[in-house]
Amino acid sequence: MYRAEKRGGINGLVVSHSAVDMFSMTIIENSRHRDGSIYRNKAFEGHFCITNRDETRLEPMMFSEPTDCRPSWETCSMHSACAMMQIFSLKLAKIPIDNDCIQLYGYIAVRNDLDKLLNYVVNYSRDNPIIMRQGDLIEMTGPKRGISMCCSVLLEFDMRIKKGEQEKDDLQLIDGAIDYIGLITATFPFTKRINGDCGAVDITLARVYWAVEATIQVIISDVQSGFNLYLSSLCFVSDVWKEIQLFNGPIGESCGLRRYVVAVSLDTWMHLKLKVSTTPPA
Incomplete structure (x- = not known):
């Protein structure tokens, strides 16, 4: 119970x-x-x-700011799970x-x-x-x-x-x-x-x-016509696959989606699922 x-x-x-x-x-x-x-x-x-209403200043551990729409991995290093x-x-x-x-x-x-x-x-x-x-x-x-x-x-x-x-x-x-x-x-x-x-x-x-921090960055580099994008991550947790919806909306031009941070168990797979359609997202 x-x-x-x-x-x-x-x-x-x-x-x-x-x-x-x-x-x-x-x-x-x-x-x-x-x-x-x-x-x-x-x-x-x-x-x-509680009285401090500031947002955390800490960024994801294994990612630095992208340059010219390309992610930069110079700050990557190993971190303990x-x-x-x-x-x-x-x-x-x-x-x-x-x-x-x-x-x-x-x-x-x-x-x-x-x-x-x-x-x-x-x-x-x-x-x-x-x-x-x-x-x-x-x-x-x-x-x-x-x-x-x-x-x-x-x-x-x-x-x-x-x-x-x-x-x-x-x-x-x-x-x-x-x-x-x-x-x-x-x-x-x-x-x-x-x-x-x-x-x-x-x-x-x-x-x-026994988790590590995974950072997901998706760049839409070329758009010929508008479409709707559904983006999710599937992580293996306690012997089951669990889906995390990351984005569900219209894409009209080249852009970078916001950074997504996911906790993933060490030595397991993480999958990304992308669905593209011309109909509005559900």
Whole structure:
């Protein structure tokens, strides 16, 4: 079964292998951004610098900035494998019943002991929300670097539904934080639900054992006519292939897609899947 325990004032989730049912995550008490309780919660003091809202400055370990649309590998070096978190998908599981589609904005980010700053997995501004329907996958905009799980990882989120001209009119989808303790986070992909005031998000993740950071960079060098591209990565985790959607959208000109960082178990294969069509992406 799945069960939640409280450890040191922060709720930790203990996961066993005997069940695969959907189950709600336990959000840390007094960790909401809207009412400011997360900034006053003394459980975070001395570990996660919650009041520091800066984005992580660390880049992927094995990649440097591309030059003239060509990746540069001069900074490559060998790095030791370690336990890493891999988030495979985020799905908009529930929205207010009277809405066919919504304008979604906000962020989901992780913090760990590398520098304790925000490593965004999703980050959309209110001025540039994404249009979504219930059941859609939320396209991830990160992480910027791999998520080490040598110690605990904090998942922090504040996602809202845009309703009117002013932010005060918006609905809160999910708000709070969840901690994942490395040694008791499952090494097989599992899905949990984050319930909020006006909906829910399903997150699928795993602690990838003996993992290294793989950086994926795709350059579209020549476009004769527009097309739609679906790009995903398939990784071998705990004896199963698990797909991570990286991009799903239109391509109209030569460009470089954003950098994608994936945790991959050492001495296993990682496959890239590309689908090209002239019809709009599903």
